[in-house]
Amino acid sequence: MKKISLLTFLLGSFFLLQAQPYTKHIAPINNEKWWGCFVGIGNEMPFASNTPLYDLAKVNFNNETSPLLLSSQGRYVWNDEPFRFRLVNDTLVIESDHESPQVTTAGKNLRDAYLHASKTHFPANGKTPPALFFKEPQYNTWIELMYNQNQEDILNYAHNIIENGFPKGILMIDDNWQRYYGNFEFKAEKFPDARAMTDELHRLGFKVMLWISPFVSADSPEFRDLADKGFLLKNKNGTPAVVNWWNGYSACYDMTNPAAVESLKQTLNECMGKYGIDGFKFDAGDIAILANGEYDYYDKNADQNIFSQRWAELGLSYPFNEFRAAWKTGGLPLVQRIGDKDYSWYAVSMLIPNMAICGMLGYPYACPDMIGGGQFSSFLDIKEDEFNQELIVRSCQVHALMPMMQFSVAPWRILNRENMEICARYAQLHHTMGDYIYECARHAAETGEPILRHMEYSFPHSGFTECKDQFMLGDKYMIAPMITEGTHRTVNLPKGTWRDDQGKTFKGPKKIEIDVPLDRLPYYERVK
Numbered sequence: 001m002k003k004i005s006l007l008t009f010l011l012g013s014f015f016l017l018q019a020q021p022y023t024k025h026i027a028p029i030n031n032e033k034w035w036g037c038f039v040g041i042g043n044e045m046p047f048a049s050n051t052p053l054y055d056l057a058k059v060n061f062n063n064e065t066s067p068l069l070l071s072s073q074g075r076y077v078w079n080d081e082p083f084r085f086r087l088v089n090d091t092l093v094i095e096s097d098h099e100s101p102q103v104t105t106a107g108k109n110l111r112d113a114y115l116h117a118s119k120t121h122f123p124a125n126g127k128t129p130p131a132l133f134f135k136e137p138q139y140n141t142w143i144e145l146m147y148n149q150n151q152e153d154i155l156n157y158a159h160n161i162i163e164n165g166f167p168k169g170i171l172m173i174d175d176n177w178q179r180y181y182g183n184f185e186f187k188a189e190k191f192p193d194a195r196a197m198t199d200e201l202h203r204l205g206f207k208v209m210l211w212i213s214p215f216v217s218a219d220s221p222e223f224r225d226l227a228d229k230g231f232l233l234k235n236k237n238g239t240p241a242v243v244n245w246w247n248g249y250s251a252c253y254d255m256t257n258p259a260a261v262e263s264l265k266q267t268l269n270e271c272m273g274k275y276g277i278d279g280f281k282f283d284a285g286d287i288a289i290l291a292n293g294e295y296d297y298y299d300k301n302a303d304q305n306i307f308s309q310r311w312a313e314l315g316l317s318y319p320f321n322e323f324r325a326a327w328k329t330g331g332l333p334l335v336q337r338i339g340d341k342d343y344s345w346y347a348v349s350m351l352i353p354n355m356a357i358c359g360m361l362g363y364p365y366a367c368p369d370m371i372g373g374g375q376f377s378s379f380l381d382i383k384e385d386e387f388n389q390e391l392i393v394r395s396c397q398v399h400a401l402m403p404m405m406q407f408s409v410a411p412w413r414i415l416n417r418e419n420m421e422i423c424a425r426y427a428q429l430h431h432t433m434g435d436y437i438y439e440c441a442r443h444a445a446e447t448g449e450p451i452l453r454h455m456e457y458s459f460p461h462s463g464f465t466e467c468k469d470q471f472m473l474g475d476k477y478m479i480a481p482m483i484t485e486g487t488h489r490t491v492n493l494p495k496g497t498w499r500d501d502q503g504k505t506f507k508g509p510k511k512i513e514i515d516v517p518l519d520r521l522p523y524y525e526r527v528k
Contacts, residue, residue: 021084024101026092029073033465034092035110035357035454036069036077037085040339042357043350046072046465049090056082057305060287062339063354064326065308066361068117069094072456072465074107076117082305109460114360118448122330122362128441129335129365130319132207133404135434136169137427138367139206140281143408146376147176150190151197157410158204164412165424167431168205170320172281175211181250182216182223184271198276209320210277212268213284214311215250218242223251231260233307234296245289255285255310257298265317279320285311286325322367330362331448337406338366343373343382348395349483353468355402359450360457365441367404371396371423374408387414390485390518393422397521398481400426401473403437403451422519429521440474459494462509467492478524482516489516491524498524 033046037054040061056065069077069085069092077085081098094101106116118124128134139161145153158171179185186194198208216223216232223240226232232240233252243252254260271277290304299306308327315321315334322335338354341347351368358366372392373379392415399405411423430437440451450457453472455464464470470480470492478498480491493508501523506512516522 039063042354142174356454370408
């Protein structure tokens with residue numbers, strides 16, 4: 001039997017111990033509730049007393065993530081590296097492969113916890129995205145055109161926006177405008193004169209953004225050039241990796257390689273100059289897409305989370321930007337969008353809690369997906385006369401007093417005249433409230449405070465921990481939209497004096513029963 005030296009034994013024991021995850025059990029205090037980490041499951045927060053194990057290195061639930069958990073009792077957990085967590089009989093169990101999890105006591109409530117975490121770990125940098133994002137509605141061609149993006153229909157869409165009484169704003173041309181992935185030229189057969197199209201859109205009063213991703217079609221000229229330069233993500237054997245994502249299999253820019261990022265920026269800048277583009281919708285960048293593969297990143301300390309972070313940071317070079325996936329980029333002037341939702345009432349009910357946690361993870365400049373839903377597959381088999389018009393109108397109303405609102409499915413195509421005009425009216429309300437919304441964005445840029453706030457954040461320990469159908473817009477307005485079928489709801493008024501959208505005044509705290517006909521969005525202004 002071979003003898004093992006004491007030194008070898010000790011070294012082996014050391015590395016074995018190092019390989020074990022750090023684990024921390026955080027016992028609850030005073031009916032403590034927790035939020036955090038994933039925007040995409042905000043509707044499941046506060047977390048139940050028992051949950052499955054969530055892994056920040058494996059999933060992102062189609063949305064932004066951050067290594068932050070927040071407590072209703074003023075505590076928070078932040079790790080610089082991704083961790084795993086679950087709740088077991090209200091005890092928060094955290095595992096990390098990198099560092100010992102730490103819990104910080106910052107105050108007595110959810111707001112105290114968030115503001116301390118924000119200031120310490122992702123301070124606001126004083127800048128906002130352009131005011132147009134907040135002051136006017138946005139329009140995206142995805143649901144109307146899907147993979148058939150083309151010049152004629154895009155121009156028709158823009159003209160219909162104006163002709164039907166909707167405010168002009170940002171127009172995003174979505175996936176499949178380009179010849180192939182990694183190439184940034186418009187398809188000639190679909191866009192006979194792309195520059196003339198963007199010039200016309202600008203003349204009409206729109207800013208123009210293009211959908212892009214980090215992927216590169218395999219064996220294209222761009223693929224071969226980028227591979228020769230070492231700018232593509234590699235397999236462990238050094239060959240360019242082929243990544244499985246929702247549009248098939250593609251190579252991918254290595255966003256951890258500064259030279260690759262600069263090359264991509266140069267290509268994007270050339271595209272902007274040639275076609276008169278104002279910015280980009282940066283799609284993909286999801287942790288989950290790369291989590292199932294083993295890749296050799298240029299930065300040897302990088303992983304799929306760092307890749308996602310670097311992809312988001314690319315947007316800092318382009319003020320007109322939009323993201324759906326990000327990691328640890330809180331406090332930066334990046335526009336976020338809630339992940340694609342189905343065309344359903346359940347999806348409408350997810351918007352408020354998902355937007356609320358988005359703000360509490362440091363992403364205040366956010367848009368609640370597309371009105372009626374952004375998941376194109378749920379629209380494929382619906383005929384124009386079969387749409388649930390109530391659902392579309394209520395979805396529009398939920399968006400109207402959020403930081404941003406975005407149309408995609410065309411209200412003038414699927415709604416009768418009366419309901420289309422209701423949507424146009426609430427698009428105009430967003431325009432009317434635009435200065436106040438942008439004022440809230442400026443406040444967020446200075447303080448880190450969310451624009452859209454969970455009721456528990458604004459009114460701690462007042463019975464709002466489970467509230468998912470009301471929210472605060474800044475500290476002045478409380479919004480109580482309809483998120484289910486019907487024309488009646490209960491509104492839980494916090495302490496104070498409140499004046500509603502019909503001019504009636506109420507003194508809280510109290511619950512009131514109200515009628516909400518289809519043309520009404522209930523909201524309440526705090527009266528000093």
